[in-house]
Amino acid sequence: xxxxxxxxxxxxxxxxxxxxxxxxxxxxxxxxxxxxxxxxxxxxxxxxxxxxxxxxxxxxxxxxxxxxxxxxxxxxxxxxxxxxxxxxxxxxxxxxxxxxxxxxx
Ligand code: FES
Numbered sequence: 001x002x003x004x005x006x007x008x009x010x011x012x013x014x015x016x017x018x019x020x021x022x023x024x025x026x027x028x029x030x031x032x033x034x035x036x037x038x039x040x041x042x043x044x045x046x047x048x049x050x051x052x053x054x055x056x057x058x059x060x061x062x063x064x065x066x067x068x069x070x071x072x073x074x075x076x077x078x079x080x081x082x083x084x085x086x087x088x089x090x091x092x093x094x095x096x097x098x099x100x101x102x103x104x105x
Contacts, residue, residue, distance in 0.1 A: 002017070003017065004096070004097045005050075009033065013031075015030045017089045021088075023084040023089055023098065024048040024087075025041070027084055027098075033100065035050070035100060037085060043067055046071065046073060047103075048083050049071070049077075049083060050084045051082075051100075052098055060082070067082070067086045074104065081101075
């Protein structure tokens, strides 16, 4: 499974998933700029905000209630906004493109 991150600067980072991981952990492991993940994946910091390719919406489903509450606090949110720590990666997400919005914290 390969995931492509696009940083706010426009730089692209391709990452291959090996084993069980979340989208946030994958981004951090590849030094993707703008994914700070301050809370370590506990869904309380929103510093792992990202925007996901709309064509994967059905596979991904929507944000959970706590995640949605955290997203509401952010400025650069769109329908595609998610918190990367809440996304478990699997083979169905191969080819996913993830845009990292400019950091606002
Ligand atoms: Fe803190 Fe995702 S890492 S909310």
